[in-house]
Amino acid sequence: MGSAPSPTHTGPSPATFLDRIGIPRPLAWGFLGLLLFMIGDGVESGYLSPFLVRGGLSTQQVAVLLSAYGITAAVAAWSSGALSELWGPRRVMWAGLGIWAVCEVLFLVFGVMTFSYPVMVATYMLRGFGYPLFAFGFLVWITTATPRRRLGTAVGWFWFAFTGGLPTLGSLFAKATIPVVGEYLTLWLSLVLVLAGGLLTLLCVREPHGDLRVAEGRPVATLLKSVTIIWQQPKVGIGGVVRAINTAPEFGFLVFLPLFFTDTVGLSMSSWLTVLSAMFMSNIVWNLLFGVIGDRLGWRRTIAYCGGLGCAASTLLLYYVPLAAGAEVWVAVAVGVVYGATLAGYVPLSALMPSLSPEHKGAAMSVLNLGAGLSTFIGPAVVGLAIGPLGVGGVMWIFAGLYVVSAVLTLFLRLPDDDPAATAGKAGAEVTDPAPSSLVSAAGPSDAPGSR
Numbered sequence: 001m002g003s004a005p006s007p008t009h010t011g012p013s014p015a016t017f018l019d020r021i022g023i024p025r026p027l028a029w030g031f032l033g034l035l036l037f038m039i040g041d042g043v044e045s046g047y048l049s050p051f052l053v054r055g056g057l058s059t060q061q062v063a064v065l066l067s068a069y070g071i072t073a074a075v076a077a078w079s080s081g082a083l084s085e086l087w088g089p090r091r092v093m094w095a096g097l098g099i100w101a102v103c104e105v106l107f108l109v110f111g112v113m114t115f116s117y118p119v120m121v122a123t124y125m126l127r128g129f130g131y132p133l134f135a136f137g138f139l140v141w142i143t144t145a146t147p148r149r150r151l152g153t154a155v156g157w158f159w160f161a162f163t164g165g166l167p168t169l170g171s172l173f174a175k176a177t178i179p180v181v182g183e184y185l186t187l188w189l190s191l192v193l194v195l196a197g198g199l200l201t202l203l204c205v206r207e208p209h210g211d212l213r214v215a216e217g218r219p220v221a222t223l224l225k226s227v228t229i230i231w232q233q234p235k236v237g238i239g240g241v242v243r244a245i246n247t248a249p250e251f252g253f254l255v256f257l258p259l260f261f262t263d264t265v266g267l268s269m270s271s272w273l274t275v276l277s278a279m280f281m282s283n284i285v286w287n288l289l290f291g292v293i294g295d296r297l298g299w300r301r302t303i304a305y306c307g308g309l310g311c312a313a314s315t316l317l318l319y320y321v322p323l324a325a326g327a328e329v330w331v332a333v334a335v336g337v338v339y340g341a342t343l344a345g346y347v348p349l350s351a352l353m354p355s356l357s358p359e360h361k362g363a364a365m366s367v368l369n370l371g372a373g374l375s376t377f378i379g380p381a382v383v384g385l386a387i388g389p390l391g392v393g394g395v396m397w398i399f400a401g402l403y404v405v406s407a408v409l410t411l412f413l414r415l416p417d418d419d420p421a422a423t424a425g426k427a428g429a430e431v432t433d434p435a436p437s438s439l440v441s442a443a444g445p446s447d448a449p450g451s452r
Helices: 015-023 027-043 048-054 059-087 088-114 117-129 129-146 147-179 185-203 218-232 234-265 271-297 297-325 329-346 347-357 360-411 420-424
Strands: none
Touching: 015 027, 015 185, 027 129, 027 147, 027 185, 048 059, 048 234, 048 347, 059 117, 059 129, 059 185, 059 218, 059 234, 059 360, 088 117, 088 185, 117 420, 129 147, 129 347, 129 360, 147 185, 147 271, 147 347, 218 234, 234 271, 234 297, 234 329, 234 347, 234 360, 271 297, 271 329, 297 329, 297 360, 347 360
């Protein structure tokens, strides 16, 4: 008697650990690679400014250097979404990795080694194209490959890896290596980390959306759409402004807070790097938490109240508390941890933005990334303009005010489903994940928790 054929299992595959924590399995190596890349990118963040000032530059000259870097970073961040539609995210990331590596070598050999300010500005400015193309190209890849119902958590993991490297673990790496090999050689070690992370991601991640090109043959129209959407859909433009404000103070802090905490508060450079690492260690933990919280409590409210108003308060605490307490490293660490936590309140913006324009998600992501890039210019520019006449306290009040503005603007970012009549007919409907009609397949209005 023949045996009956074994039944074929057609049910869903068992959830893995990665599924349970919200990391898309096909992209898992990419998150690790991004972390390594951003550690390398963040090695210099805690000490480059005082390193160059001790070498003979003024604080204003360093601000100009970082502002020039911010201009190219903004252009690269803006174009990353459109270029990903034209070339596919993987090719955009290869371009970012190559630019970063080549320009870093030029910066170190012909700029820092000879301490030529014009060469430093030129090469560091060109390097600004590198990390946004790599990192935000991967963000586009994530939003393409991630089921809509888990998008908030997935982008939380992106920001976990991003800020885990820049500047959290990057600063800890610098703290460990500077006493051993010195500040200059530590910059060379950062290049090794960037190459390791970039190659790990690009060679080990085989997920097919990384090679998807949906705008082939329409390069001009694709690039223009990422600009015209700002006035065609003003909410997208407002979201870009909120994103620019989000991290502008963070990049501004890196210009003058190392000097403030060492020269005014009285901490050692090692203690300052401890503060910076603790600040962003808190941030990477809360990036995950606010990704999950935003999926449950609403993206818009999380951004406005936890992010905008929270950062306004913690920015002022970051100045006044250490100033009053003096060289007490754990007091500085405590207020740094609070700022890092509130900064993570903006994480749901990466899910909210493409949902504001579900028919043009790629263009909306370009505006989001443009805001991220502009923040690297705006923060140092504010410092360069205001720190002379207003001092550190004045700059901190300006940044706190910008955070309040971002909270107010966020309240205008209502999704179509915020209309109760629009959502009534959809109650109880099952959310499915159709094949993306554009490269960036993010959470649409029908399942956006910001509407709840």
